[in-house]
Amino acid sequence: MTTLIVMPGTGSDADYAARVFGPAAASIGARLVSLEPESDLVNSYSTRLDQVAAEGDDLLVGGISIGAAIAVEWALRSPLAQHCRGVLAALPPWSGPAADSLAALSARLTADAIERDGLAAAVAQMVRTSPAWLGAELSRSWRSLADRGLVEQLRAAAAHAAPAESELSALTVPLGVAAAPDDPLHPVEVGRAWAAYAPRAAVRAVPLTEFGPAPHRLGDACAAAWRDASAAAPAEA
Incomplete structure (x- = not known):
């Protein structure tokens, strides 16, 4: 039995991640586990990854x-990653420290707006400045995460x-990257760099205009890239 464990992006939730990766998991023949974010974002994800990995599945x-x-960090660092067969990375946000990354800046500004103006006003402003599908998606997820430490996340x-x-150069398992050439918050150059750094990796491009209304296209691109990476010969030491 293979299990695919996935985690949503900032301000998003398990429901969205499941819709992104659900068809891809089925195509791989894997059970899907989509994790819900908590206030202690990184540690809570790492703990639950270990808990699922301890079940012993690939x-x-x-x-x-x-x-x-x-x-990627879990696959590199957890003792339980010995069961890991690969990583599916959708829309890598940055490499190393966040620095002046637009994705990090957007997260900080959103947290500031919620604290300053309240959730309802922040949602309304986001909807006014977003494509219809994104406004609807984030309106739902921000409200669902409001009691789960959204600002802290x-x-x-x-x-x-x-x-x-x-x-990334120490990652031994195949890495499949999906990058969007038209997403300024997740520059396609970052996705290409991740794939270039990792020894066994591939990247597939999928435009934001495609996966926005059809989230599964993002997961499908990740799965296709992972298959490409898996088919490549391991790099010689």
Whole structure:
């Protein structure tokens, strides 16, 4: 039995991650486990990854944005990652420290707006400045996460250092990356860099205009890239 464990991006939830990766999991023949974010974002994800891994199944781990970063980190660092067969990384947000990343800046500004103006006003402003599908999606997820430490999640993600080049170069399992050439918050160059740094990796491009209205296209691109990476010969030591 193979289990695919996935984590959503900042401000998103398990429901969205399940819709992104559900068809991809089925195509791989894997059971899908989609994790819900908590206030202690990174530690809670790592703990629950270990809990699922302890069941002994073969694993794939994956995520969107900050979820993708945490998936790679877990595959690199957890003793239980011996069961891991690969990582599916959708929309990598940055490499190393967040610095001036637009995704991190957006998370900080969103947290500021919620604290300053309240959730309802922040949602209304976001809807006014977003495509219809994104406004609807984030309106739902922000409200669902309001009692689960949404502001703390946003700030934790914005301060988190993603895997750097030296860390990605130590990843021994196949890495499948999906990157969007039209998503300014998750630059396609970051996704391509992740795939270039990792020894066994591939990247598939999928436009935001495609997966926005059809989230499964993002997960499908990740799965296709992981298959590409898995088919490649391991790099010689």
